[in-house]
Amino acid sequence: MRVDEVPEYIEELEEKVAKLERRIESSQLKNIRRRENGDPILGLNLTRLRKEHGWSTRKVAAKAEMSQSFYCLIEDARSGCSLVKLRNLAKAFNVSVEELTTHPDEQQHLQEH
Numbered sequence: 572m573r574v575d576e577v578p579e580y581i582e583e584l585e586e587k588v589a590k591l592e593r594r595i596e597s598s599q600l601k602n603i604r605r606r607e608n609g610d611p612i613l614g615l616n617l618t619r620l621r622k623e624h625g626w627s628t629r630k631v632a633a634k635a636e637m638s639q640s641f642y643c644l645i646e647d648a649r650s651g652c653s654l655v656k657l658r659n660l661a662k663a664f665n666v667s668v669e670e671l672t673t674h675p676d677e678q679q680h681l682q683e684h
Contacts (some may be wrong), residue, residue, distance in 0.1 A: 609648035
């Protein structure tokens with residue numbers, strides 16, 4: 572490469588880097604959107620309850636009559652679930668649907684009323 576070609580080459584590289592950065596940002600946004608399909612509060616409560624019971628994701632899924640992979644999507648807040656599945660999860664943990672869907676800081680208020 573000749574010295575007079577370097578600025579042109581640098582410009583090409585900068586354009587390629589800019590394109591890659593846009594693709595990465597787009598991909599990250601898609602991943603964020605995917606995660607937003609679920610309920611983070613539900614996921615937080617499911618994780619807490621599962622750990623309190625000392626259960627594996629496989630055990631919870633079996634008790635709630637769903638696949639382990641689907642349960643993990645719900646727990647990770649990457650997927651929502653039907654009311655039937657939500658009721659099955661509540662039954663598995665012997666809690667109310669309201670307790671599953673309420674932020675832990677607000678659950679004390681639920682228990683008082």
